[in-house]
Amino acid sequence: MRKLIAFDEDTFAKLTQLGRDRMATIQELADEAFADVLKKHGIPIDLRDALRKSAAPSRAATPGKTRSRTRKASS
Template sequence: MRKLIAFDEDTFDKLKQLGRDRMATFQELADEAFADLLKKHGIPIDLRDALRKSARLGAEPDKPAARPKARKAKSR
């Protein structure tokens, strides 16, 4: 799917330079950026990620209630 995205000139120049420095295409930079954004918000990127997330949610045991910490006796 193709979408049109607008960048200001300075940002686009920096993205082109980053692509040159990393020997990556603009598409590869965009794919990485959007994958990072989805990961940041906890949205699975592909089926494999969705299955991993699902397995983790089902495998987490209920956490026991936190025990209050023992107080230390004051020494005088």
């Protein structure tokens, strides 16, 4: 799928320079940025990530060990 995204001139120049420095294309930089946003919000990036996430036990289903400390009353 092909979509267009507009950048202001300064941002585009900085992205172009970053691409040159890292020997990457603007597309590769965009792929990395969008993957980071999806990961930040807990959305699987690809099939492997989705399967890994679905196979992991949910925290609600398996309660973790919690310690509750009771304070000793001072006399």
